[in-house]
Amino acid sequence: MNTKQRIEQAATRRFALEGYEGLSLAALAEDVGIKKASLYAHIDGKEQLFKQVVEAMAARYDDVWKVARDESYDAPPLERIETIVQALIRFFGEEETWMLTKRMLLVPPPELRPFIESTLGDVETELQAFEKEQFRLAMEQGALPEQSLDDVYDAYYCFLDGALISLFTFETNRSERQRAAFKIFKKGIGWT
Numbered sequence: 001m002n003t004k005q006r007i008e009q010a011a012t013r014r015f016a017l018e019g020y021e022g023l024s025l026a027a028l029a030e031d032v033g034i035k036k037a038s039l040y041a042h043i044d045g046k047e048q049l050f051k052q053v054v055e056a057m058a059a060r061y062d063d064v065w066k067v068a069r070d071e072s073y074d075a076p077p078l079e080r081i082e083t084i085v086q087a088l089i090r091f092f093g094e095e096e097t098w099m100l101t102k103r104m105l106l107v108p109p110p111e112l113r114p115f116i117e118s119t120l121g122d123v124e125t126e127l128q129a130f131e132k133e134q135f136r137l138a139m140e141q142g143a144l145p146e147q148s149l150d151d152v153y154d155a156y157y158c159f160l161d162g163a164l165i166s167l168f169t170f171e172t173n174r175s176e177r178q179r180a181a182f183k184i185f186k187k188g189i190g191w192t
Contacts, residue, residue, distance in 0.1 A: 004042045006032045012053050016099035020050055020109040050112060054119050057100060062123045064091040069130060077134035078143055078191055081156075084131060089163060089178060098167045131156065138191075145190040152189050159185040 001009070010031040014023050023046060029036040043049045068087035072080040092098050104116050132153050138144040144152070163178045171177070186192075 003032065003034065007039065007042050007049070008052060008056065011049050012056070012100060013096060015050060015053055016096050016103065019103045019107060020046070020112065023050075047112065050109070051115060051119075053100070054104065054112075054116055057097065058119045058123050060097075061091065061120070062126075064088065065123075065127050065130075076143060077137040077141065081131060081134050081138075084127075085160065085163070085182065088160070089167070092164050093167050101164075102168050128153075128157075143191070147189065155185060155189060 007028070010028055011023070014028055014031070018024075025039055025046060026036045029039050032039075043052075064087050065084055068083045069080065072083040075083065092101060104120075108116050132149065135144065135152050135156070136149055139146055139149070139152075159181055162181055166174045166177055
């Protein structure tokens with residue numbers, strides 16, 4: 001791993017633990033084993049480094065859901081949705097990822113909020129289009145009763161948000177709560 005990669009890895013950990021405002025470039029340099037002045041040979045500053053970390057996370061997020069999509073290519077639409085849910089819970093369940101996500105979503109640096117929303121929004125726009133299409137296909141194929149696609153998707157999104165937010169809690173029964181919420185969501189939309 002080269003110095004630039006070590007800096008990004010250490011910065012991801014520091015941003016996750018301390019947030020944008022809490023990141024000390026001196027401490028980051030110490031983590032990497034270089035002098036603070038040497039950091040500037042690899043980065044333009046804290047804002048650029050934060051953007052780089054957010055872009056890397058968005059790329060991993062994009063990759064995770066697309067791998068799940070591709071691996072479930074021949075599966076029925078609702079199985080594809082289930083595969084996506086499981087992949088996202090695993091991805092966001094990784095400690096560093098959920099801590100970084102929590103900080104970005106709950107207490108983002110105000111001046112970088114538009115950047116975060118745009119970067120993650122690009123991934124989510126494509127993901128949401130795919131998910132919505134799977135629900136539409138499920139209704140078309142008779143796997144779900146005919147109903148408002150927007151209502152189904154909005155309910156799904158609320159379930160998924162809740163499942164992912166539960167990762168931020170100290171509860172030990174997160175998996176059971178996620179399974180129960182998914183079960184009730186499925187029942188509510190007629191997913192058998």
